[in-house]
Amino acid sequence: MKPYVEMSREELEALHEQLLLQYENVKAKGLKLDMSRGKPSKEQLDLSLGMMSILDEESDLMSSSGVDCRNYGILDGIPEARKLLADMSEVPERNILIYGNSSLNVMFDTISRAFTHGIMGSTPWCKLDKVKFLCPVPGYDRHFAITEYFGIEMINIPLLEDGPDMDLVEKYVSEDPAVKGIWCVPKYANPTGISYSDEVVRRFARLKPAAEDFRIFWDNAYSIHHLYDDKRDVIMEILNECTKCGNRHMVFKFISTSKVSFPGSGIAALAASKANLEDAKEYMKRQTIGHDKLNQLRHVRFFKDMQGMYTHMRKHAASLRPKFEIVLDTLEKELGGLEIGTWTKPLGGYFISFDSMDGCAKQIVAKAKEAGVVMTGAGATFPYGKDPKDSNIRIAPSFPTVDELALAAKVFVLSVKLVSVEKLLAQFGE
């Protein structure tokens, strides 16, 4: 089929009639499908079921340092959990601090700490007139929700094929001392699935911030979440690179096992320079006597080491791969060549990012919903929920079954076609 933009008014009208008919037929089916949320499927969760019984009444519940994991004690994580998550974060054990069940919580608390106590001796952000964050877009809505909640001004930075637009990043960071941070998902980014190139990581490490307390918030949420064995993204380790450039305090790395073991029942960590961790511990030691060591032990006993985790993640990949592929195949087959949308083809992570013609995303999501398919709200991938072009839609294929996805993807592409045709027709005027 030829590109929609090349069609005449008559062709478009005929197509519209045909699409409307298809759409009404689909609507009549009363579907209830959901591609909105980046959560693992039941099948994926079952992969970690063994963790439920890895500790039992007969188990040795002592950490390798001889501490009873059932009792108070150990602020920064049991040694074996520190080792495992340090390996997962690709940093030495001295650069890791274990937290509770969620890296989002660590990020929130890190921002909150900066507001009330400042970072490494700098002025608490609550004492400043203005705090700004750079937000590569499209990005993760929960990042933006944190900075919005704290009244931080968010500045959109285009996310390109190989990472954020570094010319813009460098300009803002070096010129404006109110710019205190940038949200990054460096690998299999949420939602585009792209990974930062070595050149981008190098430019990050070489930043010359106007603010001494500027930090890169490096949310490596999908560090080992590959879809393929033979094709996978590798990113440069940022803490080491920052250290080489004399910027070792400039990055906070966040990691968790949420999409490795169980979301909400995983373990999380912060990786950073010793001085940053000491600063974080000043806060932590007032906030808690210690995090859940039994859950730390459970994770280490189950995965044993990174090899164990890699093996486990290959099982996740086997479950996720056909889901990504059915959606991508449908997009290609149904929308290829029509020039009414573009989309990413990630090698890992949890999302596919779709860009419609400008001004169509909200309507597409509404149309899909009307036909029984829930998508992430249009705009959610931008600060303040405002996509200036109204074109980005996040597709989350992990939770439904392959059969459900086949159906849902068809409804989605039909919605894209319908809205696009209507948009083009509207341009001809009444």
Next chain:
Amino acid sequence: MKPYVEMSREELEALHEQLLLQYENVKAKGLKLDMSRGKPSKEQLDLSLGMMSILDEESDLMSSSGVDCRNYGILDGIPEARKLLADMSEVPERNILIYGNSSLNVMFDTISRAFTHGIMGSTPWCKLDKVKFLCPVPGYDRHFAITEYFGIEMINIPLLEDGPDMDLVEKYVSEDPAVKGIWCVPKYANPTGISYSDEVVRRFARLKPAAEDFRIFWDNAYSIHHLYDDKRDVIMEILNECTKCGNRHMVFKFISTSKVSFPGSGIAALAASKANLEDAKEYMKRQTIGHDKLNQLRHVRFFKDMQGMYTHMRKHAASLRPKFEIVLDTLEKELGGLEIGTWTKPLGGYFISFDSMDGCAKQIVAKAKEAGVVMTGAGATFPYGKDPKDSNIRIAPSFPTVDELALAAKVFVLSVKLVSVEKLLAQFGE
């Protein structure tokens, strides 16, 4: 033996020589004992071992509302955990919010939230020149550590036999709008073990705060931690009482299972008015997608209901009772009538509070340490670590064995005697 104060210089000198000899003998034993920390013993932890295998690969891991506890979802706790902790907190389910592994963390976050976002629409505390908290003393060092960390001015309020000095509390709260809170451990208080009388609770509920965002921080850490079946303290439920007095937003109740199941691997909750919980949830929904639901499920499956928890706590009591008794017996037998110290005889909780003659506590703790017995640091039970009389010492008998406690208590009373005699001798001058 007669009271030390009635002894002549010669009698004291003879006694001193004798005590020194005993002390040197004890020191020579090279003991290594610890009565410093309110942590459960191994025997107590073993009582909850069944929890380790209560969930296994075959378990139904769905909440009563049909949510898979292994996945994302449910911000405020699974319904069955809300029910259990609401019952434990003696409030309706609508007044409970489940958090993570520690009530200390909930308290910290509550203070932090007040600083950055204010409470129910009031001015964030970080925007105020001065924030003050009332601190009944002696009290819990970790409470004071939080308020000190946030730069809150702490005001000592004497803790009497039946609760804080309410004349003082009423005066400060009604007159000074900078007074935003008071730390309370209303039952088996840390460290004195006293419980608040109905009259005290009633006066709390009837406070007329100058600050609209004044809150009572009601840390009911030992709500079901009785030592005896036949003698136990009962306190009036504060949220209900506040509501009756038109003050339903004035109290935050904190609770956890730290000393019921496993410290650090328990579950915690905040009980408060609906409006307060909605306010807290505005924060929580940015901070996390949800707390550890598998651990919530684990707790409910293990305890089932409050009857199950009561039965469980009777086993804890059976383990703790002889420990409290050996210490109390030793204090009575060795120090009774000497008028060099007073101590509390709690019916529950984790501590015995000892008051030496003024100006002796630090030296007593040092002497005990020199002889191999670690006590909580003198002063720790006061804001800023400063006990104005240098007389209060917290005794934590839970962790050591009964045999160890018998020894440790003897070393302690010997240290008390020795320091007291030296103090009295010093008064005669050189």
